[in-house]
Amino acid sequence: MNRAGILRGTGLAASILVIAFFAVRGSDGSLSAQLFTDLFIDGLRRGGIFALAGLGLVLTYKATGVFNFAYGAIGALVAFVLWQLHLGWGWSLWIAAPLALLVFGPGVGVALERVVFRPLESRGAGVAEQLVATVGIYVITVGIAIRIWTASTKQAPKLFPDDPIAWTTPITVGGDRLVLRFGANQIGIIALAVLLSLALGFLFTRTALGTRIRAVVDRRELAELAAIDANRVSAFAWGMGAGLAGLTGVLLAPASFGVDAVRLPLVIIETFAVAVLARLTSLPRAILGGVFLGFISSFADAFSFGDITEYIGLSNSVTESVARLLDPLIPSIAVVVLLAALMFTRISGSIGRDDDGPGIVSRAVVAGRANPAVSRALKLAVILLFVALPLGLDTGSFGFAHRMVGLAIVLLSIVAVTGFSGHITLGQAGFAGLGGLLTARIHAGEFLGLPELPVIPSMLLAGLVCVFAGFFAAWPALRRRGLFLGLTTLAIGLVLQRFVFENFYFNAATRMSAEKPEGLDGDVAFYFFELVVLGIAVFVTNNLRRGRLGRILAAMRDSETASRSVGIGLRRYKLFIFSVSAFMAGIGGSLMTQGAEAFSSESYVAFLSLLWFAAVYVAGITSIYGALLAAALLTVFQVFVDLPGLSFLIVGLAALLLGKLPGGIVGLVQRVAFGRWVPAGLAEAYAAGSSASSSEAPDPLVATDFAGQVLEEADEARRSPALAGTEGRR
Amino acid sequence: MALLEVDGITKAFGGLVAVDNMSLSVDAGSITALIGPNGAGKTTTFNCITGLLTPDAGEVLLDGQDLSKLEVHHRANAGLGRTFQRLEVFAGMTVFENCQVAAEVALPGHIFAKVLALRDRPNRNVIEQVQSALKLVGIDHLSDVVAGELSTGVLRRVELARALCTRPLVLLLDEPASGLDDEETRELEHVLRSITDEGIGILLVEHDVDLVLRVASWIHVMDFGEPVMDGPPDAVRRDPRVQAVYLGVDEGHLLDDAGAPR
Numbered sequence: 001m002n003r004a005g006i007l008r009g010t011g012l013a014a015s016i017l018v019i020a021f022f023a024v025r026g027s028d029g030s031l032s033a034q035l036f037t038d039l040f041i042d043g044l045r046r047g048g049i050f051a052l053a054g055l056g057l058v059l060t061y062k063a064t065g066v067f068n069f070a071y072g073a074i075g076a077l078v079a080f081v082l083w084q085l086h087l088g089w090g091w092s093l094w095i096a097a098p099l100a101l102l103v104f105g106p107g108v109g110v111a112l113e114r115v116v117f118r119p120l121e122s123r124g125a126g127v128a129e130q131l132v133a134t135v136g137i138y139v140i141t142v143g144i145a146i147r148i149w150t151a152s153t154k155q156a157p158k159l160f161p162d163d164p165i166a167w168t169t170p171i172t173v174g175g176d177r178l179v180l181r182f183g184a185n186q187i188g189i190i191a192l193a194v195l196l197s198l199a200l201g202f203l204f205t206r207t208a209l210g211t212r213i214r215a216v217v218d219r220r221e222l223a224e225l226a227a228i229d230a231n232r233v234s235a236f237a238w239g240m241g242a243g244l245a246g247l248t249g250v251l252l253a254p255a256s257f258g259v260d261a262v263r264l265p266l267v268i269i270e271t272f273a274v275a276v277l278a279r280l281t282s283l284p285r286a287i288l289g290g291v292f293l294g295f296i297s298s299f300a301d302a303f304s305f306g307d308i309t310e311y312i313g314l315s316n317s318v319t320e321s322v323a324r325l326l327d328p329l330i331p332s333i334a335v336v337v338l339l340a341a342l343m344f345t346r347i348s349g350s351i352g353r354d355d356d357g358p359g360i361v362s363r364a365v366v367a368g369r370a371n372p373a374v375s376r377a378l379k380l381a382v383i384l385l386f387v388a389l390p391l392g393l394d395t396g397s398f399g400f401a402h403r404m405v406g407l408a409i410v411l412l413s414i415v416a417v418t419g420f421s422g423h424i425t426l427g428q429a430g431f432a433g434l435g436g437l438l439t440a441r442i443h444a445g446e447f448l449g450l451p452e453l454p455v456i457p458s459m460l461l462a463g464l465v466c467v468f469a470g471f472f473a474a475w476p477a478l479r480r481r482g483l484f485l486g487l488t489t490l491a492i493g494l495v496l497q498r499f500v501f502e503n504f505y506f507n508a509a510t511r512m513s514a515e516k517p518e519g520l521d522g523d524v525a526f527y528f529f530e531l532v533v534l535g536i537a538v539f540v541t542n543n544l545r546r547g548r549l550g551r552i553l554a555a556m557r558d559s560e561t562a563s564r565s566v567g568i569g570l571r572r573y574k575l576f577i578f579s580v581s582a583f584m585a586g587i588g589g590s591l592m593t594q595g596a597e598a599f600s601s602e603s604y605v606a607f608l609s610l611l612w613f614a615a616v617y618v619a620g621i622t623s624i625y626g627a628l629l630a631a632a633l634l635t636v637f638q639v640f641v642d643l644p645g646l647s648f649l650i651v652g653l654a655a656l657l658l659g660k661l662p663g664g665i666v667g668l669v670q671r672v673a674f675g676r677w678v679p680a681g682l683a684e685a686y687a688a689g690s691s692a693s694s695s696e697a698p699d700p701l702v703a704t705d706f707a708g709q710v711l712e713e714a715d716e717a718r719r720s721p722a723l724a725g726t727e728g729r730r
Numbered sequence: 731m732a733l734l735e736v737d738g739i740t741k742a743f744g745g746l747v748a749v750d751n752m753s754l755s756v757d758a759g760s761i762t763a764l765i766g767p768n769g770a771g772k773t774t775t776f777n778c779i780t781g782l783l784t785p786d787a788g789e790v791l792l793d794g795q796d797l798s799k800l801e802v803h804h805r806a807n808a809g810l811g812r813t814f815q816r817l818e819v820f821a822g823m824t825v826f827e828n829c830q831v832a833a834e835v836a837l838p839g840h841i842f843a844k845v846l847a848l849r850d851r852p853n854r855n856v857i858e859q860v861q862s863a864l865k866l867v868g869i870d871h872l873s874d875v876v877a878g879e880l881s882t883g884v885l886r887r888v889e890l891a892r893a894l895c896t897r898p899l900v901l902l903l904d905e906p907a908s909g910l911d912d913e914e915t916r917e918l919e920h921v922l923r924s925i926t927d928e929g930i931g932i933l934l935v936e937h938d939v940d941l942v943l944r945v946a947s948w949i950h951v952m953d954f955g956e957p958v959m960d961g962p963p964d965a966v967r968r969d970p971r972v973q974a975v976y977l978g979v980d981e982g983h984l985l986d987d988a989g990a991p992r
Contacts, residue, residue, distance in 0.1 A: 540845055547850025549841050551831040555820045562818035562889075565780060566832035566896050567806035576842055622822075 012292050020299040022308050033173040038181055039298045045186040047294025048193030049251045050334075054274030054286035055200060056244025060109075061280050062217045063237030065127075066117055067483050069134040069426075069490075069610070071272075072265030073141035074242050075249025078105040079156070079259045080149050082250055086157045097159060101246050109242025112137065113235045116656060121234070127482050131424065132617055133656055138265070139614050140652030142607065145261035146645025153260040156253035160188035189251060196244075197287050204283070213237065261645070262607050266494060269606075272487060273338035276345055293337055300333040332498040339491040342484065343476060374670050382628050386534070390527050398523040400639050402595030405530035408631035409537045409588030411616050412624065417581035418613075419622040420545050422557030423477050423574070424486045426609050427493030431466045431582045432589025433501050433604025438462035439590040440514040440599050455517040455594065463586040469496070470582025474575045493606040501601035512599045530591050537584055541624055544580070553577060611648060614655040620666030629665060731794065733758045733931045734810075734900045739778045739788035741771075741955075748774040749785070750955045756900050756931040761922065763934045763942040765972075766952035772935045773815055775952070776902050779933075780812050781805045793899055807835065811898030813889040815905045815935070821878035825869060825888050828877055829860040833895035863891040867921055882909045890921070900931040907938045919945055943967055 020036065053071075061067050068074075081104050085096035116133055125133075163184045171178040204210040215223040216233040224230050248268055257263045277289030305323035309315045329336055386408075389401055410432045417425050438447060439462040445452035453461065469492070476488040515521070520529040544550055555563045556570055563570060593599045615634055620626025637647030658664055663671070732755035741749045749771040756762045764772050778785040781802040790797045790805075797805045806812075820828050833856045844850050864870040867887040872880065877888055886906055893901055906922075907915050915938060922945055926932060936942050942949060943963045950960040951972055959969055966972050 543845045543847060543850075547844055547847070547852075548831075548834050548837070548839075549844040549850070551823065551827055551834070552841070554823055554827075555831045558820035558822050559818040561782065562814070562820065562892075564802035565782070565806055565812050565814075565818070566892060567803045567835040568831075569801070569803040580845065 009288075016292065016295045016299065019296060019303055022303055022311065033178060034176065035302065037178060039302060040295075041180070041182060041186055043295035043298030044291075045183075045189045045294070046298050047291035048189045049248060049290075050271050050274050050293045051193055051287045051290025052196060052244050052251070053248040053268065053271035054278055054290045055197070055283060056241045056248065057272065057275040058278050058280060058283055058286045059200075059244070060237050060241030061275070062283075063213055064113075064117065064121075064234045066130045066134065067275075067280065067487075068241060068245075069131065069486070070137035070141055071241070071245045072249075072268030073138045073145075074105070074108055075245040075247075075252075075268045076259065076261060076264040077108065077141050077145055077249075078242075078246025079249040079253045079264060080145050080154065080261070082157050082246075083154045083259050084149070087155060093157075093159070096157075097250075101243065101250065105246030106239035106243040109238035109240070109245075110235050112242070113231075113238035117238070118231060118234065128424070131483060131486055132614070135426070135610050135614050135617075136652045136655030138607075138652070139611050139648050139655065142261050142265065143645040143648030143650075143652055147643065147649065149259075149261065151261060151644055153258045153263075156258045157250065158185070158254050159250060160185040192247075193290075200283065209236070262605055266497075266606055269490070269494065270332070270334035270338060272491075273334050273341050276338060276341040276487065279345060293334060296337060297333050300330045303330060328503045329499055332495075335491065335494045335498055339488070339495055342488045342491055378625050378666070378669065382625055385632065386531060386628070390524050393523075395523060397639065398527065399595065400635050401527055402523075402530060403592055404631050404635040405527065405534050406588045406591030406593075406595055407612075407634065408628050409534055409591065410585050411588075411612060411627035411630050412537050412541050413581040413584035413588065414613060414616045415621060415624060415627045416541050416544050416584065417577055418616075419626070420541075420550070420557065421553045421573070421577040423577070424482065424613075425473065425489045425581070426486050426613055427473060427489035427491070427496070427606070428581075428585050428612060429589075429604045429606060429609040430493035430496035431469060431585035432592065433599075433601070434469055434496055435459070435462045435466050435586025435589035436514065436593030436604065437501060437512070437599045438465055438586075440512050440593060443515060455515060459587060459590040459594075462590055463583045466582040466586030467579040470578040471575065473582065474578035477574050477578060478571055490606065490609065493609045497601065497604065497606050501604060514593045514597055514599055516594045516597070526595070530595070533587065533591060537587070538624055540580070540584070541627075544577070611651060615651050616664075618651060618654040618658050618664050620664035622663060623666040626664055626666045732756060733793055734779075734933065735789075735791040736775075736779055737789045737791070739775060739785045739790075741774055741778050741783060741785045748955050749778065749952075750957075752788070752950075752952065752955075752957055754933070754950050754960070756933050757947075758899070758931050759926045759929045760947045761926060761932040761934055761945050763936060763946035763949045764952060765936065765939060765942055765949060766958070769954075770952040771955035772952060773904060774955075776812065776904055776933075776935065780810055780902060806896060806898075809897075809899030810902065811893035811896045811900070812902040813886065813893055813904055813906060815908070817882065817885050817889065819877045819885050819888055819892075822876065824874050824876055825864065825880070825891075826860060826873035828888050829863055829892045829895045830856060832892045833859045833863075833897075835896065859897075860891075860895055863894040866894065866924060867891045868917060883914055886910070894925070898930060900933060901925065902933045902935075904935045905937060906934070907936055907941055915941060 020039070053075075057068065057071055078100055082096055082100035085091045085099060086093055116137065117130070120130055120133060161184050165182045165184060165187070167180045167182075169178045169180055202210075204214060212223070212228045213233050213236070215226065215228055216230045220230050223233075245268070248271060249264060252267055252271075253259050253264055256267045271290075271293075274286055274289040274293055277292065278285035305326045306315075306320065309319040309323055386405070390398070393401055410428055413431070414425060414428055417423050439455065439459045441447040442450060442453055442458035442461055443455050450461075473485075473489050473492055477485050480488075516526050517529065520526050544553060552563075552568055552573060555566075555568060556573055560570060589604065592603065596603065612630070612634075615630040616627055619630035619633065634647065634651075637650070641647055734756040736752065736754050739749055739752045740747070752771070752775050754762060754764065764775065766772055774783065777783040778788065779790050781797070781800060781804075788798070792805075792808055792810060795808060797808055797810070800808065820831065823831070830852065834853065837853060837856070861870060861873075864873055867890050869884060869887050869891065872884065877885065880888070886909070890901075890903070890906060893903075903922075907918055910918060919941060922932060922934075934942065934946060943966070946963060948960065949963055949966045951958040951966065951969075958971060959966070961969075
């Protein structure tokens with residue numbers, strides 16, 4: 001390990017010790033060795049779970065290059081299956097657990113590899129498309145779980161019994177004997193984690209299969225040349241990854257909300273922190289990171305900022321309110337670690353290179369050139385739909401209409417930031433919720449000592465606060481795109497959910513009433529008020545792709561390298577687009593909250609960010625109509641498709657299928673008008689991409705990319721002494 | 731003093747020295763070429779000059795101004811234009827827009843205010859500049875085609891026109907002739923000459939040695955990151971080490987693996 005690594009490791013260890021020190025001080029200021037011991041043992045248990053979670057993620061990423069956003073959802077699905085077998089049907093745990101964990105979980109992984117990711121791989125799909133696919137699978141999986149088991153929370157099945165085992169040690173501390181208290185649960189989990197880690201280590205270093213995996217991980221093409229079946233290795237890695245996801249889900253469920261289709265995946269997503277600490281690539285680091293996170297979260301449970309300020313002697317009204325603000329973060333320390341790790345971990349060059357590849361919308365935009373007549377027809381249809389809608393509604397259905405318009409503005413903010421400037425965002429529900437919550441708080445005069453303000457100024461002010469949150473998302477975007485930006489925005493959404501929406505300091509109850517603007521609180525009046533706001537949002541969004549500003553954003557989307565090389569300083573444009581987008585999301589969320597006449601944290605749960613992103617992607621991420629269409633579709637599902645979860649299923653499936661069809665539904669409609677289903681350049685590109693062996697393939701963009709890659713790899717091969725044998729002589 | 735002075739650029743990736751103490755200069759209105767086998771460090775040199783990579787040592791002076799500490803876009807604004815070996819076009823924009831966005835960089839105005847503007851008319855000077863650049867590289871008939879639908883050869887010209895639209899003092903061209911047939915290469919040669927006629931200096935990385943020998947006034951040869959020799963085309967043509975690599979004598983690389991000349 002190099003010096004920086006040792007420094008970082010020391011820093012992590014020191015932070016655990018500091019937290020532990022403050023955590024285990026008794027109320028009289030003395031250190032409690034007993035509490036320390038208890039927390040230490042529970043830290044080991046949690047560390048074991050986190051390590052297993054990290055191993056699964058890193059294993060799949062290393063072997064296949066796909067970061068599995070659906071990890072949490074798959075874990076929850078396995079937990080549901082175990083619940084069904086064990087608690088639902090009453091099967092013995094000895095049969096149910098192996099079936100769920102060793103057959104079903106890995107089976108899901110292998111199936112996904114075969115049905116989804118192998119075709120993507122052989123099609124030469126980029127990081128962006130794989131990312132959308134995993135988001136799609138996440139949404140589908142949640143849909144399936146809700147379809148089968150409904151949205152209610154199930155009691156978590158326990159792999160290990162809770163029986164406590166206590167052993168009084170001969171060690172005496174402060175007059176009391178030190179007791180080692182284990183739950184059988186803790187022993188079981190720790191043993192499982194250690195055994196599995198050792199088994200994986202053995203597999204990788206001592207077996208032929210491990211060598212093959214490492215070869216594929218190292219350089220897939222070369223491994224294939226050496227007659228290693230990379231597909232089988234991928235299938236194995238997916239199987240292992242999904243198996244570990246299931247184990248994580250089953251182990252995490254009892255300690256959290258139970259088995260819940262929406263919440264459990266998000267709890268598992270917190271373990272992404274471990275994978276990021278491991279820089280996505282190192283299995284030993286994943287184990288260390290897991291143990292670190294385990295100790296941090298265990299000691300944090302007994303820790304409070306209030307205690308510290310008191311201890312240091314800085315207890316006054318300011319520090320007390322800061323402590324009250326920060327203390328609710330402690331149970332969600334994993335999310336905080338995730339966000340911090342994303343912001344501060346240096347990611348190795350190879351991952352950066354993936355991120356530099358074709359952006360999330362590179363395929364979509366080629367198709368996005370519209371036939372003017374079709375565009376006009378679309379525009380007219382959408383305007384008619386939105387304006388005429390209230391004519392056909394009875395009072396009971398206006399809630400949906402109100403929600404739809406607010407949602408449309410939130411989805412426009414996704415189009416602006418992802419479709420126009422090429423930055424993925426998976427945290428938009430966070431900004432929307434922030435806008436909604438703050439509007440209600442400001443209007444009620446409960447924000448930072450501000451006086452009560454009318455609704456519309458409150459809404460604008462809330463939007464401005466969202467801009468600051470948007471800066472947080474923009475900051476990592478200054479350096480990264482693709483996967484890491486997706487992870488960071490997702491983490492921001494999670495932090496907002498845990499820290500703000502579910503925080504008593506901000507949100508006195510989880511449900512807070514909100515009012516509509518005065519004089520505009522009738523059903524129809526409010527609807528048209530929303531339409532005006534939507535009109536402004538459409539106007540602004542349209543300006544983001546028109547004219548000089550639009551060209552600069554599009555240039556940034558298509559190639560950051562080229563943009564900088566023609567003299568465009570990207571930093572301010574990134575900050576700009578993220579703040580505009582966060583502002584719009586905040587305003588949209590504010591309208592949704594006003595429409596519902598209440599803020600509920602459930603309405604902005606981080607999962608919705610993924611659903612909304614997938615829905616916009618399906619409808620057409622580069623198009624304003626895409627956003628409007630997606631809002632309409634999601635609302636229609638909600639109104640007419642009564643079956644719970646079905647809309648998630650449809651949206652997720654469509655996201656998987658439409659990966660092939662650039663431009664989503666809107667792109668499709670526009671192309672049909674031209675009589676071609678796939679744009680010309682792209683058809684050739686696919687042809688060239690599938691017969692990828694011809695590196696001299698003449699034309700299309702994808703083919704040149706591939707040729708460039710081959711050249712680059714030839715260069716690297718030539719330079720690497722270990723590969724001197726394969727050196728190509730000129 | 732030359733227009734572009736590159737002095738002692740060194741760049742290592744881990745233990746691998748990709749470029750070792752490379753110096754070169756480009757005069758206004760002339761072409762300096764950089765040749766060498768794949769992986770010799772030519773593109774790395776380019777990236778160090780334009781700022782995409784931060785070199786471990788070395789200086790870049792353009793027209794007397796020290797660019798070494800500047801960011802990529804500031805270097806571009808100072809007058810460094812470039813094209814890419816691995817194409818970096820704006821695939822979702824038309825050919826015209828590809829150039830327009832480059833030509834507009836220098837325009838004044840509060841660009842963020844445009845988000846609330848009712849109209850944003852294109853600047854007439856920019857339009858003329860783009861049209862003349864497209865005409866110069868011979869793709870003015872393709873201006874309204876979306877770049878993502880075009881072939882590599884055409885896209886190389888798009889990149890060239892786009893770089894010209896930034897009004898560079900010096901153009902860095904990374905293998906502009908790769909993928910072109912003989913006819914197209916001759917056209918490219920003509921284009922290069924028209925560019926230098928306008929007083930723009932060119933730094934050219936190219937595998938087509940015949941083309942390089944015809945157009946360059948000074949040639950640097952690199953291998954394994956190290957400068958091997960430099961001189962006018964005749965001297966380079968006669969040099970046995972260069973002949974060994976480029977004129978069909980298969981003796982492998984210019985240097986053996988220990989780095990000593992063969």
